[in-house]
Amino acid sequence: MFIAATIAILVTMALTLARALLGPTLFDRLLAVNSFGTKTVLLISVYGFMTDRPDFLDIALVYSLINFLGTIAVLKFFEFDDPGSETYQEDDF
Amino acid sequence: METLVANVLLTFLVFIAIGIIVLRDLLGAVILLGVYSLIAAGAFVVMDAVDVAFTEAAVGSGISTILFLGCLSFTQHKQKPRGHDSLAALIFVVITGGLLIYGTLDMPHYGRADSAAQTHPELAVRFLEQSASEVGPPNIVTSVLASYRGYDTLGETLVVFAAGIAVLSLLGLKRTRREDEAPEHAPGDTPSADVDERR
Amino acid sequence: MNQVIGLYSYWVVIVLMMAGLYIMIARYNLVKKIIGLGLFQTSIFYLYITLGKVDGGTAPILIDGENVVYSNPLPHVLILTAIVVGVATTAVALALVVRIHEAFGTIEEDELKAIDALEPDA
Amino acid sequence: MIDWIVWAISWILMLIGCVFIVSGAVGLIRMPDLYTRLHAASLTDTGGTIIISLALILQSVFVFGSAMAAIKVMLILFFTLFTAPTASHALAKTALLCGQVPVGTDGKPILDSPEEATLLARSRPADYRSGQDAEQAKAEGRARQARRDRKGDGH
Numbered sequence: 001m002f003i004a005a006t007i008a009i010l011v012t013m014a015l016t017l018a019r020a021l022l023g024p025t026l027f028d029r030l031l032a033v034n035s036f037g038t039k040t041v042l043l044i045s046v047y048g049f050m051t052d053r054p055d056f057l058d059i060a061l062v063y064s065l066i067n068f069l070g071t072i073a074v075l076k077f078f079e080f081d082d083p084g085s086e087t088y089q090e091d092d093f
Numbered sequence: 094m095e096t097l098v099a100n101v102l103l104t105f106l107v108f109i110a111i112g113i114i115v116l117r118d119l120l121g122a123v124i125l126l127g128v129y130s131l132i133a134a135g136a137f138v139v140m141d142a143v144d145v146a147f148t149e150a151a152v153g154s155g156i157s158t159i160l161f162l163g164c165l166s167f168t169q170h171k172q173k174p175r176g177h178d179s180l181a182a183l184i185f186v187v188i189t190g191g192l193l194i195y196g197t198l199d200m201p202h203y204g205r206a207d208s209a210a211q212t213h214p215e216l217a218v219r220f221l222e223q224s225a226s227e228v229g230p231p232n233i234v235t236s237v238l239a240s241y242r243g244y245d246t247l248g249e250t251l252v253v254f255a256a257g258i259a260v261l262s263l264l265g266l267k268r269t270r271r272e273d274e275a276p277e278h279a280p281g282d283t284p285s286a287d288v289d290e291r292r
Numbered sequence: 293m294n295q296v297i298g299l300y301s302y303w304v305v306i307v308l309m310m311a312g313l314y315i316m317i318a319r320y321n322l323v324k325k326i327i328g329l330g331l332f333q334t335s336i337f338y339l340y341i342t343l344g345k346v347d348g349g350t351a352p353i354l355i356d357g358e359n360v361v362y363s364n365p366l367p368h369v370l371i372l373t374a375i376v377v378g379v380a381t382t383a384v385a386l387a388l389v390v391r392i393h394e395a396f397g398t399i400e401e402d403e404l405k406a407i408d409a410l411e412p413d414a
Numbered sequence: 415m416i417d418w419i420v421w422a423i424s425w426i427l428m429l430i431g432c433v434f435i436v437s438g439a440v441g442l443i444r445m446p447d448l449y450t451r452l453h454a455a456s457l458t459d460t461g462g463t464i465i466i467s468l469a470l471i472l473q474s475v476f477v478f479g480s481a482m483a484a485i486k487v488m489l490i491l492f493f494t495l496f497t498a499p500t501a502s503h504a505l506a507k508t509a510l511l512c513g514q515v516p517v518g519t520d521g522k523p524i525l526d527s528p529e530e531a532t533l534l535a536r537s538r539p540a541d542y543r544s545g546q547d548a549e550q551a552k553a554e555g556r557a558r559q560a561r562r563d564r565k566g567d568g569h
Contacts, residue, residue: 001425003094005466008432010101015439017105019451020128021112026121027448027509033128034501035442035455039435040135041490042466047098047139048483053350054474056143057486059150063131064490066155068497070127075508077120077162096297103304103338110311110331122327133334141351141363142341145371149337152379157330160379164323164386168393182317190310194303202298204347210364211346217364221352231354233365234372242369249373256380263387 002050009043030074037067095139096203102136123161130154144234301342308335320401322389326382333378340367340374420476427469434462447517448509456502460494467491 016039020032044060109129116122130153137146201208211217220233220241228236238246308331315328344367352365393399396407438458445451467487474483510516513531515523525531 001421001428005428005432006094006098008436010098012435012439013105014101015436015443016455017108019442020125021108025448025509025514026118026124027505027512027514028451029121029124031448031452031455031505032442033124034505035438035459036128037131038459038463038494038498040131041494042435042463043098044135044138045470045487045490046466049470049473049478051095051350052478053355054478054480054483054486055353056138056351057483057490059134059138059143059146061486061490061493062147063134063150064493064497066150067131068493068501069155070158071501072504073159073162074120074124075504077166078508078512100297100300100304103301106338107304107307107311110308113327113331114311114315119321119323119327122324126327126330129331130334133338136338137341140341140345141349142344142368142371143351143353145337145341145368145375148372148375149334152375153330153334157379157382160383160386161323161327164389167390168323168399179318182314185317186310186314189313190306193306193309197299197302197306198295200299200302201343202294203301203342204345205298206346206349206361208343210343210367217366220365221362225354233352233354233362234368237365237369238372245373249376252377253380256384259384260387263384263391 002046005046006043006050009039009046013039013043026078030071034067034071037063037070041067099136099139099203102132102139105132106136119165123158123165126161127154127158130157144232302339305335305339305342308332308338322392322399322401323386325401326385326389329385330378330382333374337371337374340371343367416476420472424469424472427465427472431462431464431466431469434458434465438462448514449506449516452502452506456498460498463494463498464491467494 013036016032016036020029020036023029023032041060041064044063045057048054048056048060106129109125109132113122113125113129116125130149134146134149134154137143137149201210205211220237224233224236224241225231228240230236312328312330312332312335315331316325319325319328344364346361346363349361349363352362352368354362389399392404396404398404398407435458438455441454441458442451445454467490470487471484474480474487510531513527513529515525515527515531517523
């Protein structure tokens with residue numbers, strides 16, 4: 001069960017990473033990164049159960065908080081900048 | 094299975110590194126660096142280094158992202174799109190990487206228990222067997238960090254202190270937040286009035 | 293095949309290292325160079341942690357039980373120190389970049405060189 | 415007997431959760447614009463996390479016999495339930511504020527310009543319809559720009 005879940009989460013992470021790398025705007029990247037953080041939390045929780053040592057869930061806990069903090073920090077950065085400017089519309093790839 | 098998970102996470106890291114190279118936008122690169130640290134920390138958990146994973150998540154993914162954002166808010170956001178994909182640098186990097194890969198051919202394989210790092214009697218073996226009776230805490234990393242290598246940790250603290258002093262002496266304490274401008278240009282913890290005026 | 297699986301992690305570490313080195317050489321933007329430095333640093337951390345892993349081992353936190361295999365704790369300790377020192381280095385480098393931007397108005401290396409050539413005393 | 419039931423329930427929960435998160439990631443790839451992607455990702459993320467956490471709580475109580483692990487998983491669930499919707503909301507709001515125009519079902523933007531999206535993000539819905547708040551926001555923006563220009567001349 002845990003192995004199947006781990007594989008599913010890894011596939012999800014790969015798809016999310018593709019969006020983070022392709023994402024035309026920075027907001028797409030940010031969304032993908034936020035989603036990726038949630039997947040990392042899940043992966044670590046499931047992995048702890050898979051290896052019979054579920055003591056390391058604290059790390060998943062820390063990750064979920066850090067992930068939220070990072071996202072909000074970047075969003076604040078956007079908000080304090082000039083909204084409506086053309087800076088964040090660029091297509092990079 | 095564990096090796097598979099670790100290797101998949103490593104492969105993600107390679108893709109993110111390529112993304113950081115290709116990306117022209119600095120803010121995007123900083124966001125990708127944050128997720129790079131997060132994946133690295135996840136892989137540290139898979140490789141049994143839980144303390145390192147804690148630190149890497151808090152410091153690498155949290156604090157350094159915020160430091161980069163603070164720096165970017167004082168400077169330009171964008172890397173200028175000029176031709177600087179240097180062929181000489183690429184050749185140099187490929188040659189160096191090739192030599193390093195040639196050097197890894199003699200290294201012990203991933204997870205081998207009989208390599209020199211694992212079997213040295215004075216280091217890892219001793220820490221694993223004696224630390225519970227000599228120092229006490231069940232977490233061996235804590236015992237080594239605070240007791241066997243205590244001076245090392247003291248030096249680390251000194252380095253961090255020196256870095257704090259250096260940052261303060263470079264940026265100064267005089268930058269106070271100006272009243273009327275306060276909500277607009279203060280994304281970092283060290284807001285600057287001078288830089289805004291110059292812009 | 294065995295060789296490839298056993299050495300894959302080292303190769304990935306080398307690729308990451310070279311990616312960071314390439315960014316530091318070929319990109320003119322100073323912040324981008326620091327990002328490359330961060331990539332390089334994290335790849336080194338990875339190399340050490342990889343060396344400490346033992347097959348079938350668990351994290352080096354003592355638990356009761358017969359024949360428990362622990363991974364090597366020594367690289368973890370070294371890297372804990374290195375991570376904290378690394379972020380201190382990054383902070384100083386970023387402060388330098390902010391200062392350079394205040395003094396010269398640019399953070400592009402080639403523009404800085406041009407300004408420097410114009411006024412050597414500045 | 416109880417073992418079988420616990421295993422069956424946690425298998426089913428885990429499978430449903432995996433389907434949720436994988437479909438969310440597929441939505442993240444396939445959807446046409448930012449706001450639809452946000453919808454796909456945030457909904458399935460939260461749902462998948464809830465269901466997988468339930469499976470993990472069942473496992474930790476009945477199979478591993480560790481109450482501590484169950485409490486930790488519950489804390490993770492708790493934080494996710496608070497932080498994930500907040501992050502999604504902040505992301506959507508900031509995207510609108512920075513002028514990301516949503517796309518309609520026919521593939522065309524539903525607003526005329528990025529500025530309009532910014533004004534929409536700044537106004538409350540009722541005021542926006544009457545247009546008063548939008549005018550006020552415009553005036554404020556102009557005043558701020560003028561202040562900045564004046565300062566630029568001074569130095």
